Amino acid sequence: MNQRPRRNRKTSAVREMVAETHLKKEDLIYPLFIIDGVNKKKSIHSMPNCYRWSLDLLLNEIESCGKLGLSNFVLFPSVENNLKDKKATYSYHPKNFYLKAIKEIKKEFPDFSLMSDVAMDPYSSDGHDGLVIKGEIDNDESIPILCEMALAQANAGIDIIGPSDMMDGRVGAIRETLDENNFINTSIMSYTAKYASAFYGPFRDALNSEPKHGDKKTYQMDPRNRTESLVEAELDEIEGADILMIKPALSYLDVIQTLKKNSNLPISAYNVSGEYAMIHAAAEKGWLDYDNTYLEVLTSIKRAGADIILTYFAKDFAKFKN
Numbered sequence: 001m002n003q004r005p006r007r008n009r010k011t012s013a014v015r016e017m018v019a020e021t022h023l024k025k026e027d028l029i030y031p032l033f034i035i036d037g038v039n040k041k042k043s044i045h046s047m048p049n050c051y052r053w054s055l056d057l058l059l060n061e062i063e064s065c066g067k068l069g070l071s072n073f074v075l076f077p078s079v080e081n082n083l084k085d086k087k088a089t090y091s092y093h094p095k096n097f098y099l100k101a102i103k104e105i106k107k108e109f110p111d112f113s114l115m116s117d118v119a120m121d122p123y124s125s126d127g128h129d130g131l132v133i134k135g136e137i138d139n140d141e142s143i144p145i146l147c148e149m150a151l152a153q154a155n156a157g158i159d160i161i162g163p164s165d166m167m168d169g170r171v172g173a174i175r176e177t178l179d180e181n182n183f184i185n186t187s188i189m190s191y192t193a194k195y196a197s198a199f200y201g202p203f204r205d206a207l208n209s210e211p212k213h214g215d216k217k218t219y220q221m222d223p224r225n226r227t228e229s230l231v232e233a234e235l236d237e238i239e240g241a242d243i244l245m246i247k248p249a250l251s252y253l254d255v256i257q258t259l260k261k262n263s264n265l266p267i268s269a270y271n272v273s274g275e276y277a278m279i280h281a282a283a284e285k286g287w288l289d290y291d292n293t294y295l296e297v298l299t300s301i302k303r304a305g306a307d308i309i310l311t312y313f314a315k316d317f318a319k320f321k322n
């Protein structure tokens with residue numbers, strides 16, 4: 001035998017030397033949930049160690065994440081039902097606590113990057129990402145609402161707009177709205193290939209944003225399709241996206257690789273709530289080793305081609321690396 005691949009695995013030092021994939025804290029974006037009020041830290045049943053924070057406590061949490069070496073965050077609002085309506089008007093209301101929080105966080109931590117969520121579901125009485133008219137999600141009537149939401153977030157000082165709604169043409173419309181209002185440096189990380197997935201369940205628990213009727217299959221992608229992700233990617237590029245996202249991550253590693261090979265833009269992947277919950281559940285039962293399992297998962301997402309990973313494991317990873 002001339003070739004003995006095991007020689008490159010013989011010691012830890014050799015394995016480090018030949019390792020092809022290196023996961024860094026800088027690659028990660030940590031998702032955080034916010035609720036209105038003061039001194040609140042509400043647990044999320046299906047997402048152990050994740051909380052819905054009021055702003056005062058959230059600022060402390062961000063500070064402690066910063067000390068661990070994290071500097072990228074994405075913020076999601078959990079909104080009371082009485083503030084929800086068909087047109088998601090609370091999403092751009094001047095007194096919206098989410099917009100106030102963006103302003104405060106950016107004031108306290110100007111060097112951290114903060115990403116938003118643009119979609120109607122956290123504010124919609126229908127629980128859909130777009131406007132429901134006669135039982136259907138109306139694409140073109142949703143766009144102005146999404147633009148107004150994005151503009152309000154830009155006004156509050158957000159660094160990166162994250163349209164997660166999957167309406168056609170929304171990236172271009174948001175880009176135009178931002179530019180017209182002189183927010184030329186506000187970035188867009190588009191949820192480019194977002195699939196109609198069963199893995200969002202725990203997140204919808206956290207936000208109480210489950211659709212009131214029907215599902216999201218007329219706007220989110222069909223899990224059977226990969227080539228279609230190229231159509232979405234091409235459109236998002238033309239429309240002005242700065243970063244393309246694939247979501248979920250673990251069941252879509254092939255899609256991550258496809259977009260990485262076919263785009264020159266940075267690629268991100270969202271390691272979603274259900275992917276987080278299942279590792280926690282198995283570890284709780286003693287069936288999987290927690291640290292080793294999530295490390296393998298995050299590494300595989302990076303190996304598949306993701307430059308950036310949105311993950312609820314970010315804080316545990318940062319602690320692990322310290």
Ligand code: PBG
Nearest residue numbers: 119121164199200203272273274
């Ligand atoms: C909603 C949105 C969802 C997630 C992020 N933004 C859920 C959905 O589309 O129903 C899911 C994130 C996760 O599961 O961690 N626009």
